Amino acid sequence: MIRAAVLLALLAAPAAGGTLEGRLVTFTVETWDDPAAPYLAARGRTVTVGQGVEFGLEPEGLTGGLDVVPVTVEIGPTRIELSYPRGAGRFYEATFNGYVLRFETDCALFQGVAIDRAATTMQVTEVRAEAGALFINVSGLDYGPEARLALDLEVADCPMS
Numbered sequence: 001m002i003r004a005a006v007l008l009a010l011l012a013a014p015a016a017g018g019t020l021e022g023r024l025v026t027f028t029v030e031t032w033d034d035p036a037a038p039y040l041a042a043r044g045r046t047v048t049v050g051q052g053v054e055f056g057l058e059p060e061g062l063t064g065g066l067d068v069v070p071v072t073v074e075i076g077p078t079r080i081e082l083s084y085p086r087g088a089g090r091f092y093e094a095t096f097n098g099y100v101l102r103f104e105t106d107c108a109l110f111q112g113v114a115i116d117r118a119a120t121t122m123q124v125t126e127v128r129a130e131a132g133a134l135f136i137n138v139s140g141l142d143y144g145p146e147a148r149l150a151l152d153l154e155v156a157d158c159p160m161s
Contacts, residue, residue: 018155019077020049024104027055029068031097039094040066044102049075066092069143073099080134080151081119088144097139105132105158112154119150127151132158 028044040063047054055073070086080101091097103109110129126137136149 018109018157020075020080020103020153020155021077023049023160025049025054025075026102026104027057027073028100028102029057029098030100031066031092031094033095035096039064039092040068042068071099071143075101078153078155079116080153082136082149084143084145084147086145088142090142091138091140093140095139096135096137098135098137101134101136103132103134105160107132107156107158109156109158110134110153111156114152116150116152119148121146121148124149 024046025048026044026046029040029042030038031040032038042057042060045055045057052074053072054075055071057068057071057073059067059070061067069089069091070084072083072085074081082099108129109132113127113129113134115124115127122138122141122143124136124138124141126135128135134151134153136151138149141147
């Protein structure tokens with residue numbers, strides 16, 4: 001009887017989801033109307049997701065009149081937060097102007113992505129996931145010290161690559 005109660009309790013508990021913690025991720029900035037001919041493809045940086053800020057990008061120098069906007073990216077187990085500590089302005093308008101986070105995995109890592117509207121001040125409308133990559137389009141949006149973007153993620157329980 002006790003074993004049956006424990007088994008029922010385990011079956012009733014939701015399955016544990018995955019986490020981004022400990023995963024290898026490459027973060028880059030891309031600007032393009034045609035992905036085969038980008039206006040800007042910044043140097044990617046690769047880190048292992050852990051505690052604190054994973055990326056603090058700074059300008060890299062002009063490429064075709066474009067440069068990286070300073071951005072801070074903090075990745076938690078199921079959340080990504082972006083902020084703009086310095087400068088203010090408007091992102092260049094293109095079909096895609098934003099961030100690509102590529103996680104090292106062979107499976108579809110993201111089962112769901114949602115903008116946390118309560119913690120987000122930017123009017124981001126396009127965030128999409130493809131396999132182990134996350135694309136965040138900030139084309140034409142304003143940025144500055146008050147600008148924030150927070151994403152809540154449903155992460156699959158994929159094996160670490």
